[in-house]
Every structure is written in structure tokens, then in C-alpha cells.
Amino acid sequence: MGFDIRRLTFFVHICEKRSLTAAAGLSSVTQPVLSYHIAELEKAVGEPLLYRRSGGVEPTEAGLVLLAHAKAILGAVDAAEMAMRERRAQLGGVVSVGLLASIAPLVAPQLLRECKTRFPQIQIGISEGTSLHLRAGVDDNRFDLAINLRERGDNASRSLLFEDLYLCARRGVIDIRKETISLSAALQHRLLLPPRGHVVRALLEDAAHKQGLTIRTEVEVEGLATLKSLVAGSIGPAILGYGAIKEEYESGAFVAAKIVRPNVRRELVLDEAVKRRYPKAADEVKAVVIRIIQGLAK
Numbered sequence: 001m002g003f004d005i006r007r008l009t010f011f012v013h014i015c016e017k018r019s020l021t022a023a024a025g026l027s028s029v030t031q032p033v034l035s036y037h038i039a040e041l042e043k044a045v046g047e048p049l050l051y052r053r054s055g056g057v058e059p060t061e062a063g064l065v066l067l068a069h070a071k072a073i074l075g076a077v078d079a080a081e082m083a084m085r086e087r088r089a090q091l092g093g094v095v096s097v098g099l100l101a102s103i104a105p106l107v108a109p110q111l112l113r114e115c116k117t118r119f120p121q122i123q124i125g126i127s128e129g130t131s132l133h134l135r136a137g138v139d140d141n142r143f144d145l146a147i148n149l150r151e152r153g154d155n156a157s158r159s160l161l162f163e164d165l166y167l168c169a170r171r172g173v174i175d176i177r178k179e180t181i182s183l184s185a186a187l188q189h190r191l192l193l194p195p196r197g198h199v200v201r202a203l204l205e206d207a208a209h210k211q212g213l214t215i216r217t218e219v220e221v222e223g224l225a226t227l228k229s230l231v232a233g234s235i236g237p238a239i240l241g242y243g244a245i246k247e248e249y250e251s252g253a254f255v256a257a258k259i260v261r262p263n264v265r266r267e268l269v270l271d272e273a274v275k276r277r278y279p280k281a282a283d284e285v286k287a288v289v290i291r292i293i294q295g296l297a298k
Contacts, residue, residue, distance in 0.1 A: 131199055
């Protein structure tokens, strides 16, 4: 073929350098090779493209016409290559993130805002649920990432944040005047608690057992939204992680005190699926999620 990219590149180099020798060095080929390809170009156009003079070479009138088109062609090729490189480098795909229901309202808006600004080609899918639901979702690769609670015997997950547990209630239901309360004082109340087997319930039972204390339950509630609605409805106090009550506490709807003597904390961890469809995108989203979670510390 007469007009291939390589020949047009050689021709542009010759016209720019006005020398076959200099153009050969720039093109990393020998001068005879350049002469051969220019001769093939001239056969293709049907007329001479270069004047050979004692001081070098310069394009003929036909050569000037071809030079303009050759530069445009090579410029378009460079632009196409750059566009494809940028496309390969650009993050994209779908990243599914599982969030605990207790922190999802705090994390999801920040996550979506930042990813929309920084990674517009990444589509974020968010699901909220219990720790059991999230762990199963990671195990069967429905979630690329999940923020979960550390359970007994779980040593594989990455620790992100230790979150204090708080005794909380609707304002006026119980008397909370200080920022902290001992575990023994907190357990004087009949509590709204998640059922046995829930991570927070297990943490409380372990701490109470070590202190020789008894937990009194008003109602066992499966589901954070329902539990909080009962607290808001003045049914009784509850013990929850700070992230679960942050909005109500800061608005003044709930009163709360951090449990101390001993401190009782739940551990937020990161779980990752073994198989991820868009690993690079998932890594970028993971970095954002980690930063947001660690920013929840009170």
C-alpha cells in the first residue's frame, strides 16, 4: 500500500529535516530504506515528491500537498491512540458496596458524592443490611466490598474502626445528664436490644458476664429501623453504636451517653469479594469507603 502510516511518517521527517541523513537518524532506519519508501510513495502519487539538491532535499509542489495531509493523518492517529490510552486508563464499571444498616445513611451520601465527582465512569451499587446478609453477599460475590461487624473468630477482615456503644433514649424517657455512663448503670434499665446472636448483643453479654451483671430486656427487636422507631416512640432505651444514632443525637431527639467502665465497642471491618469484575474501580471505591468510615470516629 502506498500511503501507510510508516511511509507518511518517514516523508514528514524528511520534509522537516530537509535531509535524508538526518531523517534516517530520526526514524531509526538507514538512508537506503528511506529512499525506498519515498520511491514507493512517489509511485503511488504518480509524480515526484522531493527535489534532491546538493544542500539537501525539499518538497515539490505535490510534496507540499501530501505533507499537509500527512501531518493531518498522523495527528489524527496520535489523537486516536491517546484517546484509547485514556479510555483504558479511565476507571469504569459497576462496584457493589454493602453497608450495615446502622451506618448506611451516614456513608452512602458521602460515597456517592465523592465517586460521582472523582470517578464519573464508575457506577456504584449500594445495599444495606445485617452483618449476616452482608457476609453472605461477599461470599457469593454479590458485593465487591462490604462494611461489616467483626464477629468472634473472624480474623480475615480488615479492621477499620472501633465504635463505642451508647445508651440512648428519647429525650425525657430516662435521665441522662453526663456524656458517659458505666455499664452497670446502663444495665439498670430494661432495654430494647437485638436478639441473641447479633454482634452488639454478644458484645454486651460478654461485657456483662465479665462484670457479673445481668441484662434485662424490654423487647428483642430484629431490625435497626424498627428498634430506633421504638426508642423514638418512648418504649424504652437501647444500646447502639454511635453511627446508628448520630443524626438523632445531634438533632436533640435522643439523649445518649457512652458506655464506660468498661468501654464496650463494636469493630467495623472491611470484607472483600474474592472475584471482582472491575478490580481497579473497586480499589478506588474501597479507598474512599475506608476514609469515610474512619472519619466516623467521634
